[in-house]
Amino acid sequence: MISGCAERGLPIEVVGSGSKRAIGRPMESAVTLTTTSLRGIALYEPSELVMSAGAGTPLSAVEVELAGRGQMLAFEPIDLGPASGGPQGAQTIGAVFATNLSGARRIQSGAARDHLLGIKGVNGRAELFQVGGRVMKNVAGYDVSRGLTGSWGTLAVLTQVTFKVLPWPEASVTIVFLGLPDDIAIELLCLAMGQPFEVSGAVHLQAAVAERLDHPGLKSRGKSVTALRLENFANSVATRKQRLKEGLRVYGNALELDNRESIEFWSELRRLSVMPYGPSLLWRISTKPTTAPKLVAGVKRYMPVKAFYDWSGGLIWLEVPATDDAGTAEIRRVVAIHGGHATLIRAEPAVRASVEVFQPLGPAVERLTRGLKEAFDPAGILNPGRMYANI
Template sequence: MRPAAGWELQNMLLPMIDRQMSVEIVGSGSKRAIGRPFQAAAQLTTAAMQGIWLYEPTELVMSAQAGTPLAQVEATLASNGQMLSFEPIDLGPTTGGPRGTQTIGSIFASNSSGSRRITAGAARDNLLGIEAVNGRAELFHAGGRVMKNVTGVDLCRGLAGSWGTLAVLTAVTFKVLPWPEAAATLVYFGLPDDIGTEVMCAAMRLPYEVSGAVHLSQALARRLEHEGLRRQGRSITALRIENFRSSIGYRSEALKDALKVYGDPAVLDTTDSLSFWGELRHLSVMPYNRDTCLWRISTAPTAGPKVVAAIKRHMPAEAYYDWSGGLIWVEVPASADAGASDIRRAVAVNGGHATLIRAEPEVRASVEVFQPQAPAVEKLMRGLKDAFDPYRVLNPGRMYASF
């Protein structure tokens, strides 16, 4: 099914609801390999719902149909010197799909946020309004064009990150921001995970507006497309500063001086910074490989190295730390359960939650892909599912097997 408008989507869902037949919801299909595999009677794609129908550069707001390619949205913004501040990450290449095919609707449905999240917030924090169709085939609107229009229950935030299990997004309205005039990236080489995390946390406490803080293990740094950094053959801790061109030099020097105990960093200019952070948006250091599984772990920044160390006691692992250490992409060898029992134990001891991003379908069918919820939270999630999709039509079982 390929509806081109919300009302058409409603008409397509009604007979599926009457027959209680499940529907797989996709945009371009860039994230189909994420989540639990499930059998659906039909597939519904929003790919025909395309077009930017509102863009006011002076008001820093844009509205687009859910199937609009992200590349089109970003190209339109770039032509006016603007951007999506939360730097959406592309999970397609790391899960075996093509690069750059995701839609703007899928970005908010999966709450995909990149390195700039530490200063700009997640995708859901930039979502102002939505149009969607729920599992009752009801077309509804929520939010508006400015934050002050959002009162009461914030459905926009609630639906962001629900992976199409509560409603099908048909249109989204979101905030945009100007591109910074210039950027610089301070790169420290050879630091172990715990010291690299210490550097990132220290930098975030300083008043120099660091907008990106990542740490790559030695093995992952050797996978970088950036030749100059790859040739170093050592672990990398990178701190990004973005601001007016006149202040970048001062901020870079001040940050270097404040962190001088950790060594003398290399400095990437604006062009090299764009190249480096651009490839991280596509998880270039975590390429698709059927011999490995990939986990996404969120935890407290200072707990990150402890989580990785606990995992390494049970299996080989390579870690890419983002969000100043609060987000960890962990690559482990493929196994029958993708290391789920040991990884979830490490996360439970140190705090946080883990999501299995890449594994073979039979593995994703046998383990909990998303973080198991506490009973009180699960009860709330079941209540939301009952309210939005009582007939279990939309992506049933994609997030959790029991509902």
């Protein structure tokens, strides 16, 4: 199919389940290629912490299989479906890696890209290829599999992914501080990340975002929520929690979420249900943690904002009112001042067609990006224009 399209120069929309279809620049394509028939777990060795699955295998199926052996995907992939108007829990494992979407545990355990060991795929030349493998350490050849993460199907169609998994921690506990302003909250999160307690989640939700939480004790307070997660053996978690709280006493008294509440709280964040689908726009901004509050304050000078800070502040989910240009000029200007990059996650197709959805690239990086596109997909048929015009 790819070779046929390549010969005719027919653009192909490459999707898994299509749950993230409303993200990126809108594409016009005659043909859609879904990987959903490439499903099934090809290999699972719990004692080696490794799994291979067809790219079209639903993430939920992967996670059910892992949970059966007390294991998980440590990078806690977030589900952009609900926030972007797509279905919840539908995404495929291939798409998780193709978009490199990682959740709160990314700060402790690494991103999706860090857990990918190998792939099989088909490039725009209709060549089947494989890179990487199934072992944890592998420097044979260039790291092409990792290089394909975050390419949103524009370089190759993934057919099989092999990745690292980890055991579920025995216990999870979350400590919560209420009512801190953004800058103090981020200071607290950074301080906690610098302690030897292996904090595995560090988030701050502004009051207007926190009120969307399901947790009854947190949603109704009318206050911002700053939360830190500890995961480990139960004994360790108990001791570390005490020591962490002592070290952070100057920030006020902390509430505690027990194991069950803690798991529920973080799975809510994982679904991004605090940024629900609606007419407002949603931006995803990556920056240095300590500059995050300044960046958000900078955008606020131009428009009302609601912010959810993940990764100790290094990742900002920013909700802004709908406008024709999505506030692109102002947001990109502020991001340029503070460093980092911004992606428009949710907006009407007409808006996504008229503005740069992904962070515009500098000239050298753009040249390399075009070079890679040419190397993998010279006819430009795989998800053309999904990330950047003419790429």
